[in-house]
Amino acid sequence: MADQQDLMELAKRRGFFFGSNGAYGGTAGFYTFGPEGASLKHNVEAAWRDQFTLRLGNDEIEAPTIMPEAVFEASGHLDGFDDMLVECAECGASHRADHLIEDAVDDIEDAEAVGIERVGELIEKHDLACPACGASLAGEPVEDFNLMFETSIGPGSGQPGYMRPETAQGIFVEFPRLKEYARGQLPFGVTQIGTAYRNEISPRRGIIRVREFTQAELEQFIDPEEDEPPLAEVDDVEVTLYPATEQNAEDGAYIETTIGEAVEEGIIGSPWVAYFLGIAQGWYERVGVDMDRFRFRQHLSGERAHYAADCWDAESEIGGNWIEIAGFAYRGDYDLTKHGEHSEDRFTVFKRYDEPITVEKAVVDPDMSALGPEFGGAAAGIAEALQELAERNPDAFDEEEVTVEANGEEYTVDTEIANFAIEEQTESGEHITPHVVEPSFGVGRTVYTLLEHGYSEDEVDGETRSYLSLAPEIAPTNVAVFPLVSNDDALVEVATDVSRTLRQAGISVFYDDSGSIGRRYRRQDEVGTPFCVTVDQDGLEGDSENTVTLRERDSAAQIRIPVADLEAELEAIFSGEQTFGALRGRHGDVETDVTTA
Numbered sequence: 001m002a003d004q005q006d007l008m009e010l011a012k013r014r015g016f017f018f019g020s021n022g023a024y025g026g027t028a029g030f031y032t033f034g035p036e037g038a039s040l041k042h043n044v045e046a047a048w049r050d051q052f053t054l055r056l057g058n059d060e061i062e063a064p065t066i067m068p069e070a071v072f073e074a075s076g077h078l079d080g081f082d083d084m085l086v087e088c089a090e091c092g093a094s095h096r097a098d099h100l101i102e103d104a105v106d107d108i109e110d111a112e113a114v115g116i117e118r119v120g121e122l123i124e125k126h127d128l129a130c131p132a133c134g135a136s137l138a139g140e141p142v143e144d145f146n147l148m149f150e151t152s153i154g155p156g157s158g159q160p161g162y163m164r165p166e167t168a169q170g171i172f173v174e175f176p177r178l179k180e181y182a183r184g185q186l187p188f189g190v191t192q193i194g195t196a197y198r199n200e201i202s203p204r205r206g207i208i209r210v211r212e213f214t215q216a217e218l219e220q221f222i223d224p225e226e227d228e229p230p231l232a233e234v235d236d237v238e239v240t241l242y243p244a245t246e247q248n249a250e251d252g253a254y255i256e257t258t259i260g261e262a263v264e265e266g267i268i269g270s271p272w273v274a275y276f277l278g279i280a281q282g283w284y285e286r287v288g289v290d291m292d293r294f295r296f297r298q299h300l301s302g303e304r305a306h307y308a309a310d311c312w313d314a315e316s317e318i319g320g321n322w323i324e325i326a327g328f329a330y331r332g333d334y335d336l337t338k339h340g341e342h343s344e345d346r347f348t349v350f351k352r353y354d355e356p357i358t359v360e361k362a363v364v365d366p367d368m369s370a371l372g373p374e375f376g377g378a379a380a381g382i383a384e385a386l387q388e389l390a391e392r393n394p395d396a397f398d399e400e401e402v403t404v405e406a407n408g409e410e411y412t413v414d415t416e417i418a419n420f421a422i423e424e425q426t427e428s429g430e431h432i433t434p435h436v437v438e439p440s441f442g443v444g445r446t447v448y449t450l451l452e453h454g455y456s457e458d459e460v461d462g463e464t465r466s467y468l469s470l471a472p473e474i475a476p477t478n479v480a481v482f483p484l485v486s487n488d489d490a491l492v493e494v495a496t497d498v499s500r501t502l503r504q505a506g507i508s509v510f511y512d513d514s515g516s517i518g519r520r521y522r523r524q525d526e527v528g529t530p531f532c533v534t535v536d537q538d539g540l541e542g543d544s545e546n547t548v549t550l551r552e553r554d555s556a557a558q559i560r561i562p563v564a565d566l567e568a569e570l571e572a573i574f575s576g577e578q579t580f581g582a583l584r585g586r587h588g589d590v591e592t593d594v595t596t597a
């Protein structure tokens with residue numbers, strides 16, 4: 001397993017990521033992805049897009065990252081998007097109160113679930129000390145701290161805005177238009193990969209908890225009464241589940257099962273959530289997460305976000321801790337209902353019945369020539385109130401007079417003036433608010449997991465080497481090409497040619513002619529390049545075709561193959577049609593190791 005220090009050091013040295021603004025003393029919670037890291041991150045995003053947008057047949061959008069206050073008033077983030085803050089009276093350091101409890105109290109894995117009051121009591125009971133200065137935190141108030149970054153839209157302070165704390169709201173607020181693109185037909189899914197901002201109380205563990213990060217989210221809109229996920233596709237997918245019941249039990253254990261069985265036995269309540277867990281399991285495996293260090297954990301009831309009816313997290317084991325890397329929430333109709341209530345637009349879809357139905361409807365047709373003179377300016381409001389009353393309580397119109405409220409005042413009207421009737425109407429459908437199922441992935445946490453799970457050390461030629469076992473699809477570079485020495489024109493020419501040919505085939509190539517060949521191999525091992533191609537004199541000698549050595553990262557084994565075969569053989573490996581092992585079997589290992597050259 002990777003030592004955290006080693007990994008952070010490698011990340012910085014090799015250009016995966018490092019703390020931002022170092023020249024100005026650094027800013028906690030902000031990280032820059034260097035050349036290798038940016039490339040790795042883009043590859044993770046591309047693989048996510050391939051699975052969750054393309055293969056699932058969804059649409060992708062790109063919304064602004066700043067949104068007006070009204071959006072977050074409606075979504076509940078203004079009121080409820082808080083973490084528990086405790087400040088040290090001695091040194092002024094801020095801490096996540098729930099995290100202090102989790103670190104200090106053995107049997108509490110998720111202190112958010114126990115509530116803010118209890119967290120305060122526990123700090124007192126265990127007399128927890130400030131991690132920064134050691135002073136006691138007992139008795140310090142624990143407060144809710146809203147995680148959103150506030151800003152102003154335009155000059156002045158008239159229009160407050162917020163940096164979005166999740167990409168999801170950018171999809172929800174555009175639902176009235178997005179449903180048009182989906183031709184009003186459920187189910188449909190909309191994805192977005194973009195930046196989210198959270199003013200985390202205490203950012204920590206490198207890129208695991210930062211204040212600006214990338215999310216990849218899918219909002220799946222469904223008709224809860226009709227739409228079923230294609231569960232058969234993931235029925236047999238094997239998963240490790242840690243449901244709430246097991247977490248609460250004294251001898252709780254993981255459940256090793258399949259998605260199909262988990263749904264059948266009710267371990268996962270929502271088939272849609274189960275479907276996405278199955279798809280996600282396959283995706284994490286594809287990009288290179290170690291499935292022995294991966295699980296799905298259900299949220300405990302006190303832990304769920306304000307919008308979630310049920311939630312499962314994908315968690316990976318990092319440095320001995322389980323870290324949430326994605327959340328799968330059943331958000332119900334919460335978000336669309338709220339935006340419908342708070343805005344002018346309609347957040348519903350029209351659901352057509354198989355056959356039109358006939359319904360009886362109570363209607364009024366008030367005689368305005370009588371209402372107008374009697375009630376003046378209030379007449380229109382009274383007419384509306386009469387219609388509302390007719391729908392709510394038609395019996396009220398049995399009396400000679402009806403009383404309604406309009407503009408805060410009561411009015412009594414002759415029932416005759418209202419012209420009350422029961423009419424038969426034909427309805428072809430109804431407006432329903434879709435439910436939302438949301439897989440929400442943290443891209444940075446996925447990247448970190450891949451680095452940690454891919455990090456290995458072994459002995460090669462009597463020396464310890466470290467390498468990153470990244471999947472070819474994810475590795476920043478697929479193939480490194482070296483001329484054995486840089487001052488031999490023939491070698492440089494062939495190596496340059498090989499680079500160009502591979503690049504034109506869509507393979508990402510890093511060309512390097514500096515330093516000893518051993519150092520060049522080490523460097524590529526450390527950034528996870530799956531293959532190195534070396535052009536040496538032996539390969540260009542004689543009348544037969546030119547050959548090069550091909551070295552695989554994980555085994556450090558080398559074979560010699562004709563230049564002419566290189567592109568096809570590599571493509572076959574990258575597409576999964578063949579393995580390096582099979583190629584090695586056919587060609588045999590190189591006898592003299594060029595690394596000693």
Ligand code: ATP
Binds near residue numbers: 166209210441
């Ligand atoms: P946590 O409990 O760790 O704060 P969360 O439950 O608030 O996370 P979600 O709101 O479910 O997270 O966000 C979805 C995903 O976004 C998470 O699974 C995670 O991968 C990522 N994420 C959330 N907060 C951060 C952060 N501060 N830094 C990096 N990634 C984050």
